[in-house]
Amino acid sequence: MSDAVDDVEMPYDENASQQEKVEALRERLEVLEGQNEEMRDKLLDASAENNKYQQKLERLTHENKKLKQSPLFVATVQELTNEGIVIKQHGNNQEALTEVTDETRGRVEPDDRVAVNNSLSIVKVLDDETDVRARVMQVEHKPDVGYADIGGIDEQMEEVRETVELPLKSPEMFDEVGIDPPSGVLLYGPPGTGKTMLAKAVANQTDATFIKMAGSELVHKFIGEGAKLVRDLFELARQSQPAVIFIDEIDAIAAKRTESKTSGDAEVQRTMMQLLSEMDGFDERGNISIIAATNRFDMLDRAILRPGRFDRLIEVPKPDAEGREMIFQIHTRSMNVADGVDYEALAEVADDASGADIKAICTEAGMFAIRDDRTEVRMEDFEQAWEKIQQESDADEEAVSKTFA
Numbered sequence: 001m002s003d004a005v006d007d008v009e010m011p012y013d014e015n016a017s018q019q020e021k022v023e024a025l026r027e028r029l030e031v032l033e034g035q036n037e038e039m040r041d042k043l044l045d046a047s048a049e050n051n052k053y054q055q056k057l058e059r060l061t062h063e064n065k066k067l068k069q070s071p072l073f074v075a076t077v078q079e080l081t082n083e084g085i086v087i088k089q090h091g092n093n094q095e096a097l098t099e100v101t102d103e104t105r106g107r108v109e110p111d112d113r114v115a116v117n118n119s120l121s122i123v124k125v126l127d128d129e130t131d132v133r134a135r136v137m138q139v140e141h142k143p144d145v146g147y148a149d150i151g152g153i154d155e156q157m158e159e160v161r162e163t164v165e166l167p168l169k170s171p172e173m174f175d176e177v178g179i180d181p182p183s184g185v186l187l188y189g190p191p192g193t194g195k196t197m198l199a200k201a202v203a204n205q206t207d208a209t210f211i212k213m214a215g216s217e218l219v220h221k222f223i224g225e226g227a228k229l230v231r232d233l234f235e236l237a238r239q240s241q242p243a244v245i246f247i248d249e250i251d252a253i254a255a256k257r258t259e260s261k262t263s264g265d266a267e268v269q270r271t272m273m274q275l276l277s278e279m280d281g282f283d284e285r286g287n288i289s290i291i292a293a294t295n296r297f298d299m300l301d302r303a304i305l306r307p308g309r310f311d312r313l314i315e316v317p318k319p320d321a322e323g324r325e326m327i328f329q330i331h332t333r334s335m336n337v338a339d340g341v342d343y344e345a346l347a348e349v350a351d352d353a354s355g356a357d358i359k360a361i362c363t364e365a366g367m368f369a370i371r372d373d374r375t376e377v378r379m380e381d382f383e384q385a386w387e388k389i390q391q392e393s394d395a396d397e398e399a400v401s402k403t404f405a
């Protein structure tokens, strides 16, 4: 340590006076303190960035692992016998005797739900059924999203209101006129354009319960569960009517049939058939509207699009310049924005942004102001935020393609 200090070049001449030396050292100290501060900031930023990438990596690794796993089947324990455990598989209702370790035997009782692998060995004991439902379905009684929170998709909003609101608000009118009320709408378009918001706003406007189910969650859980969960979903909606059922990523359960005949495909088919029959059983469906959404319209099986299932197919595109300007205004409503901020110009700069991107730009612009120790958000904060978000989405795409390569 002392060697290092000896090696340091002093910021003064050997012949300088004592006072000159002290002065020079003070100046050097100031510079070093400044540099130290800068380094500390950079370190902080870098560790925050590192943390973020770490989390992203963990998430992607986890997803990758999940995709590589072979599917598990669900069964219910019937009986514990000396030869093993009798289980009944969901889906095909076949009974089977499976041998188990003493440890597993100690953990299960008749009526427990278990996940079994291809050779019917018990892999895990499943949670309570209600937990599974809670994970797959999200229920909100009067979600707090209003039409005024949605920008740039007025035409689509009008169409959704026309088709979904009236049957929920005045179902008796359809009875009196003697026609079937519209059953639902399918919203399609790129991610983050406001499809979920639209469904929530309708539920809010009609005082309906909003029940969301993610298609991908349905089929990536356990074999034999999807169809049952669809049944449960409609049952829950019937109990809470009026209700809006929102099926996000419907392409996960209603994709075109492929040639491959894996057990996973059969499971998806069963889930889709259950959905179709629930949608067709309109008489018993009650005061319930269905709104489904997809980013992959091209992937949908034509069966789901047959007349009587979705009355309207509504495209929800990315917003145009005017729409982007409105969305900027919506998301900055409660922000402390400087006078010079020009939303029209911002809408031009962020020319490819979706509604969700604009929301992210506004939050990030606020972060730029905070990092700069300001409470007012300026035009340049918004511009830098858009650049940062574009860079991040490029990096995201790269990380995904590397992880799955």
Ligand SMILES: Nc1ncnc2c1ncn2[C@@H]1O[C@H](COP(=O)(O)OP(=O)(O)OP(=O)(O)O)[C@@H](O)[C@H]1O
Pocket: 149, 150, 151, 152, 153, 190, 191, 192, 193, 194, 195, 196, 197, 198, 248, 293, 294, 295, 327, 330, 354, 355, 356, 357, 359
């Ligand atoms: N048209 C819009 N007006 C205002 N905000 C929007 C709009 N579109 C998206 N947003 C913002 O983006 C967020 C995500 O939007 P939303 O979940 O509705 O998109 P989505 O179309 O359902 O996306 P995905 O297909 O990925 O599920 C919203 O919570 C909102 O903050």
